[in-house]
Amino acid sequence: MAWSVWACDTVTGTRLQKLPQPAAFSWARALNEGSGGSATIPLRAANFAGLNLKSLSTPLARTWVLDWDGSAVYAGIIEDRIYNHKAGTLTLPHSDLWTILDRRLAIDHREPVAKVVHQSFTSLSSATVAKKMTQLGIAGLSDMNMLLPITFSADSSGPITRKYYGYHFAWLGDVLRDLMNEDGGTDIDFRPRWLANKLDWQMRTGSLTSGTFEWHLGVDKSGTIGLTVTEDSSKVATASYAIGEGSEVDKLARSRRVIDPPIPFLDRITALSTEDNEDALTRYAIGDLAAFQKPTEQWGFSTMASGTPAVSDLLLGGSAKTWVQEDPWLSTGWHNNRIIGFSGDLSEKVKLQLQPGVL
Amino acid sequence: MARVDNVTKGDLAQIITRLSKLENATPSSRTSVGRGVFRMYDASELLIEDGNFRVSGSASITGTLTGSGTVTWTGPSNWNGPTNIGGSCTITGTLQVNSTTTLNGAVTLNNNLTLGTGTIKAGSVTIDKLGTASGRIWSSGQMVVSGTSVYLGASTTVAGPLGVQGNINASGDVGGNTKSFWIDHPTKPGKQLRHGSTESPAHGVEYWDTARIGSNGKVTVTLPDYFEALTLQQQRNVQVTAVGQPFAVGADRISAGKFVVYGAAGRDVDWHVSAVRSFFDVEPDAA
Numbered sequence: 001m002a003w004s005v006w007a008c009d010t011v012t013g014t015r016l017q018k019l020p021q022p023a024a025f026s027w028a029r030a031l032n033e034g035s036g037g038s039a040t041i042p043l044r045a046a047n048f049a050g051l052n053l054k055s056l057s058t059p060l061a062r063t064w065v066l067d068w069d070g071s072a073v074y075a076g077i078i079e080d081r082i083y084n085h086k087a088g089t090l091t092l093p094h095s096d097l098w099t100i101l102d103r104r105l106a107i108d109h110r111e112p113v114a115k116v117v118h119q120s121f122t123s124l125s126s127a128t129v130a131k132k133m134t135q136l137g138i139a140g141l142s143d144m145n146m147l148l149p150i151t152f153s154a155d156s157s158g159p160i161t162r163k164y165y166g167y168h169f170a171w172l173g174d175v176l177r178d179l180m181n182e183d184g185g186t187d188i189d190f191r192p193r194w195l196a197n198k199l200d201w202q203m204r205t206g207s208l209t210s211g212t213f214e215w216h217l218g219v220d221k222s223g224t225i226g227l228t229v230t231e232d233s234s235k236v237a238t239a240s241y242a243i244g245e246g247s248e249v250d251k252l253a254r255s256r257r258v259i260d261p262p263i264p265f266l267d268r269i270t271a272l273s274t275e276d277n278e279d280a281l282t283r284y285a286i287g288d289l290a291a292f293q294k295p296t297e298q299w300g301f302s303t304m305a306s307g308t309p310a311v312s313d314l315l316l317g318g319s320a321k322t323w324v325q326e327d328p329w330l331s332t333g334w335h336n337n338r339i340i341g342f343s344g345d346l347s348e349k350v351k352l353q354l355q356p357g358v359l
Numbered sequence: 360m361a362r363v364d365n366v367t368k369g370d371l372a373q374i375i376t377r378l379s380k381l382e383n384a385t386p387s388s389r390t391s392v393g394r395g396v397f398r399m400y401d402a403s404e405l406l407i408e409d410g411n412f413r414v415s416g417s418a419s420i421t422g423t424l425t426g427s428g429t430v431t432w433t434g435p436s437n438w439n440g441p442t443n444i445g446g447s448c449t450i451t452g453t454l455q456v457n458s459t460t461t462l463n464g465a466v467t468l469n470n471n472l473t474l475g476t477g478t479i480k481a482g483s484v485t486i487d488k489l490g491t492a493s494g495r496i497w498s499s500g501q502m503v504v505s506g507t508s509v510y511l512g513a514s515t516t517v518a519g520p521l522g523v524q525g526n527i528n529a530s531g532d533v534g535g536n537t538k539s540f541w542i543d544h545p546t547k548p549g550k551q552l553r554h555g556s557t558e559s560p561a562h563g564v565e566y567w568d569t570a571r572i573g574s575n576g577k578v579t580v581t582l583p584d585y586f587e588a589l590t591l592q593q594q595r596n597v598q599v600t601a602v603g604q605p606f607a608v609g610a611d612r613i614s615a616g617k618f619v620v621y622g623a624a625g626r627d628v629d630w631h632v633s634a635v636r637s638f639f640d641v642e643p644d645a646a
Contacts, residue, residue: 030363030365030368031363031365032361032362032363033363033365033368033372034372126361165385167383167385168380168383168384168385169383170379170380170383171376171379173376174376174379174380177376180361180362180363181361181362182361184361185361185362186361187361188361207361230366232364232366235364245384245385245386245388245389246386246388246389246390246391247386247389247390247391247392248390248391248392248393249391249393250389250390250391251389251391252389271377271380271381272380273377273380273381273384273386274380274383274384274385276388276389287361287362288362290362291362291363291364292364296364296366298365298366298367300367340363340365341365341367353365353367355363355364355365
């Protein structure tokens with residue numbers, strides 16, 4: 001069991017070349033947001049000789065997939081190339097699919113005057129609205145190279161009625177983030193995988209709670225090391241305001257507050273300057289308050305890629321049950337969290353990020 | 360619970376997102392201006408396509424307001440300056456004009472014109488209300504009615520002299536303090552001849568003529584065939600006068616519209632019959 005790296009075509013997902021082991025390859029996966037890392041290629045190493053690295057590492061056109069024992073764990077779209085002559089290295093910063101979504105507008109690119117074309121959705125789940133907007137983001141004319149290898153889940157109904165105005169020229173990534181951040185919003189994970197021998201981004205949406213994984217802290221040979229538990233109150237608020245479009249007294253705003261908070265009253269504002277939907281603002285305010293009415297608690301520890309569970313089995317959003325015993329700070333017993341991220345390099349060590357969540 | 364605050368990540372992405380939205384925000388949607396002026400100038404336009412332009416406060420226009428569409432106004436409106444209406448104007452509600460009104464075109468009234476406290480003047484002729492229940496048409500000069508007939512449906516008082524150039528036909532009484540005729544004097548140019556009427560407590564009829572006594576010493580005078588129907592049986596009076604050298608004359612009472620005069624054969628007699636018309640009240644109550 002070992003890591004391998006593949007160079008793939010970003011647009012088609014076609015595997016182009018299995019690459020020799022880079023000198024370094026950092027990577028990260030995160031729930032509901034993008035992540036990335038960096039690869040370092042020792043150009044003077046013998047095993048890289050003869051490779052057409054200029055083609056295999058072309059920024060944006062190439063995606064490097066990190067494979068663990070035949071399963072894609074991470075895929076990073078090459079963003080930059082930094083050649084260091086003295087060191088003889090090529091450094092390749094890379095990011096996952098969100099880097100593309102953050103650079104595509106949520107408009108219909110097939111329309112000649114996209115600013116007057118609006119997208120309306122009624123009685124759908126936020127997951128389905130996210131799906132349809134993503135599908136819009138990869139739809140284009142044949143000479144636009146818009147397609148990306150993404151597979152989608154089925155539609156589902158829900159309470160979301162939303163309209164996206166072309167003249168707002170919203171970024172697709174922002175649209176998806178807004179849909180995630182509101183109350184009852186969808187989780188989104190673009191999970192890389194091999195499908196028909198090609199790279200495929202599986203757009204996982206909805207409430208991503210699949211998978212239950214267990215780790216035993218403090219047990220010999222468990223492979224878990226370096227537990228930290230952070231409680232961050234920098235965004236804590238007892239009242240949340242979601243501010244929409246408009247000015248002065250006509251500015252749209254919705255708010256929610258905590259009744260009898262256990263901490264001093266604190267405000268929080270989310271500015272959504274293009275939002276005209278009052279229901280959406282209410283959902284943002286509620287979602288904000290739900291996330292930030294108490295300090296964010298985040299667990300971090302490392303485990304082994306080849307351990308149990310293996311890195312290739314990890315699912316973002318999945319249930320992370322952690323056994324703790326004889327600890328001066330944490331109570332003995334099972335602690336239930338969600339996997340919100342994991343990262344690593346080409347070593348066996350995988351760093352997990354967990355937060356309390358739906359189990 | 361999709362919102363994830365990953366403490367290992369910074370807030371830069373969120374800040375960029377907010378900046379991006381701010382760049383493409385449309386603050387003119389739901390815009391308020393609480394201070395100063397929202398000014399449009401240099402031929403810029405405020406275009407209301409399928410939207411709505413509402414003024415819940417006040418709007419002041421010191422320039423020109425033009426339009427070719429429809430103006431619908433349901434509230435009160437005050438126009439204090441000159442107003443020109445070039446097209447037709449239909450008023451279905453009440454029109455109240457508090458100042459001088461000049462109508463230069465023809466006016467057709469298809470409904471009532473009711474005078475309040477004002478008057479209608481046509482030269483020296485004035486139409487106004489008289490009290491709360493009456494109205495009047497009066498003139499400080501001559502008032503001419505040039506139609507073929509004038510109908511006065513109720514009791515009519517003429518305070519001054521009433522000149523009539525044609526006939527007066529009355530189905531009722533023609534009464535007065537005195538009754539005269541005025542005619543041009545038949546023999547004295549520039550003068551008039553005025554004769555009065557004699558009065559009696561009876562509405563009488565008179566007939567007179569001359570009859571010639573027949574060889575049998577009498578003659579029968581036949582009165583008009585309506586005489587019996589027109590007159591009372593009482594108060595009939597027949598007077599006869601011998602013409603020429605006196606001779607004895609006499610006459611019977613009128614009967615069946617006839618009477619017999621007696622006298623010298625072959626002589627003429629002037630006769631005079633007076634009678635009273637039927638159905639007249641000589642002393643009615645004052646009006």
